[in-house]
Amino acid sequence: MPPELTDLTEELISRPGQAIGIPLALVGAVFLSLGAQFQHSGVIKVEQHHGTGTPGLSMRQLMLLLSRPAWVMGTLMLGLAIVLQLLSLRFSPLIVVQPLGAIALVITSILNARVTRTPLNRRTIRAIVLCVGGVGLFVTIAAFTAVESVIRDRQLVIILVILAVVLTLFFVAFLFLRHHVPAVGYIIGAGVLYGFVATLAKVVINRLVQGDFEWLTLLCLAGLLAAAALGAYFVQTAYSAGPPDLVIAGLTVIDPMVAVAIGVVVLGEAQAAPLYAVFAFVVAGAIAVFGVFDLAKHHPQTQR
Numbered sequence: 001m002p003p004e005l006t007d008l009t010e011e012l013i014s015r016p017g018q019a020i021g022i023p024l025a026l027v028g029a030v031f032l033s034l035g036a037q038f039q040h041s042g043v044i045k046v047e048q049h050h051g052t053g054t055p056g057l058s059m060r061q062l063m064l065l066l067s068r069p070a071w072v073m074g075t076l077m078l079g080l081a082i083v084l085q086l087l088s089l090r091f092s093p094l095i096v097v098q099p100l101g102a103i104a105l106v107i108t109s110i111l112n113a114r115v116t117r118t119p120l121n122r123r124t125i126r127a128i129v130l131c132v133g134g135v136g137l138f139v140t141i142a143a144f145t146a147v148e149s150v151i152r153d154r155q156l157v158i159i160l161v162i163l164a165v166v167l168t169l170f171f172v173a174f175l176f177l178r179h180h181v182p183a184v185g186y187i188i189g190a191g192v193l194y195g196f197v198a199t200l201a202k203v204v205i206n207r208l209v210q211g212d213f214e215w216l217t218l219l220c221l222a223g224l225l226a227a228a229a230l231g232a233y234f235v236q237t238a239y240s241a242g243p244p245d246l247v248i249a250g251l252t253v254i255d256p257m258v259a260v261a262i263g264v265v266v267l268g269e270a271q272a273a274p275l276y277a278v279f280a281f282v283v284a285g286a287i288a289v290f291g292v293f294d295l296a297k298h299h300p301q302t303q304r
Contacts, residue, residue, distance in 0.1 A: 021091035028084030035077030042071025127295035134288025183242030187250030193231035195258020
């Protein structure tokens with residue numbers, strides 16, 4: 001057994017409370033799957049009855065979602081999934097719970113196939129395996145090679161500047177290219193934004209715990225809310241243009257990759273990583289991203 005796995009096993013045995021994170025992450029994945037299915041159902045109903053014929057949900061359609069019980073139930077389930085995920089990270093190491101989120105893709109795919117009575121074809125199953133395997137390998141390598149460091153103010157400013165540029169580019173692209181953006185485009189956009197959300201949420205929580213609440217913390221909170229709002233809009237629009245398992249695939253692949261990329265490039269958390277780990281990063285990421293595009297291409301519902 002590799003020394004990293006041996007250390008992890010010994011840590012879990014010596015601190016049994018850490019094992020609590022595993023069932024929390026699994027239950028969170030179930031709620032994530034159910035929430036995605038319910039939200040997708042609500043968005044589709046609004047599109048059918050109040051569709052405008054143009055890509056992207058209008059403000060009126062967004063307000064109408066609040067009157068759909070399925071969408072409201074799905075939103076509550078997604079909120080509970082986020083809470084459970086945060087709790088799981090509180091008890092267990094990242095290497096244990098982060099890859100478990102990819103189980104939501106498998107559950108969502110099976111659930112959506114049953115609900116829509118659309119059997120999954122062989123290429124769709126292959127794409128799902130690539131997504132789950134690629135992201136699991138990517139996060140595992142990150143957990144073994146990355147070293148968490150204290151985020152300095154200068155690094156935090158760089159993250160906020162990059163986020164401002166990303167938000168501007170996505171907003172401008174949506175205004176001028178929304179008639180030509182496929183579902184996978186919205187999914188990638190949401191995954192990128194949620195990667196920043198995860199990073200900034202960690203920063204804000206740490207600063208609040210330390211009592212370090214000043215202007216930079218407020219900027220982080222503002223950036224977090226802006227990214228979360230635009231990302232949520234992209235997710236709802238993707239539901240109207242593609243199946244829920246494709247949305248979950250994009251989020252469970254792109255989100256952790258962006259968060260890890262920020263840690264590697266901006267925070268220097270992989271400076272001590274060996275060369276083979278960098279190569280493995282690229283290969284695992286390519287496998288997972290290819291799985292997302294493969295799922296978008298061969299999913300029975302998108303082919304319709």
